[in-house]
Amino acid sequence: MYARRLLGVSTAAFLALGLATPVLAHGDHDARPLARDLGAGPHRISLWQVYPDASTAMTPHLIVMFDGEASTPPADDVAVTVNATPMAVVPSTTTANGLETTDGVVEGDVLTVAISDGTQTWRLDPVIVPPPPTSMLPMSELIYSSIFLTFATAIWMARRTARAWRRPAVRATPATPAT
């Protein structure tokens, strides 16, 4: 009994420690690829738009991913422009092989990326940020019907819950005469 309890406590402590790190990990972010598998000298580049939160402001940042590489070239060697305006890039907070702009890009912006290794410079063809993806589903109708269903269920649940608590927790059985 004591050993089993000790095992349970140890397992719980181990899980708590294991889960402590990713509690603050980014989640529920969507990222959409703007362009993938672009060649730039020895690098394969993907451009992503991602939504990190920065305090109360949330802007769709651009991430320059170096596919298949463990890390990125120094940020100083990667030049990103948005509508011909240079933008600063910093190591991404969500991936080790990505550099991230500190400002957002929006639909219609023209992106250019140039990567240098000190002796050569490779420039990607300009990429125009596409419009946000449209849903394949009739989302408004789905949401309105879900709201109706949920509202009806909540009323039903409230009535049945009240009823459930009025009756004994154990099932009542008719009294049987002694034989």
Next chain:
Amino acid sequence: MTETTTAPKQGFIEKLNGPWHERALWVYLTIVIVHWVEHLFQAAQIWILGMPRPQALGALGYVFPWLVKSEVMHFTYAVLMFIGLVLLRRGFHGTAKSWWTASLVIQGWHLFEHTLLLVQATVGQNLFGSPVPTSVLQQFVPRPELHLLYNFAVFVPMIVAMWLHTRPDQADVNQCSCADAPMRVGQTGLTGA
């Protein structure tokens, strides 16, 4: 003089699917609805109010933005939902059990996807070349739509199962009181057994 029958000693699972089933179901449904409302709120922000996706954080997300952002929070709820579906399944019978099982299977896949997301967030390596943790079906459907659909697909068969399970004609089949007629105040002739 009368005597009352006594039930044989039951374990926790037997009690949960017997005398406690009715109350357990409603407690479970309350938790499910609260979570589902949060998802609906976020969906309404995006598709009805037209808010930008990064700012559509649901109701609680306004006050506690980290809640929406934490993979552990999403994963924990998916686990609890799955455990509830497993623990309460034995109390269902017939068609109601089939619907409940359908809900369980869909939630099983939903949990698998959340496990993938949590593992990526934990080890810092993301699948499919994405800069953020991503799941299998997220390659085809964006995350807010996908998880709204998952919760909808789990919620609907669960409600159908509960509705079938609580129909009066199930009273003879059930081991629980879920389908019993309402008790009137002051009703006599019944004893707890």
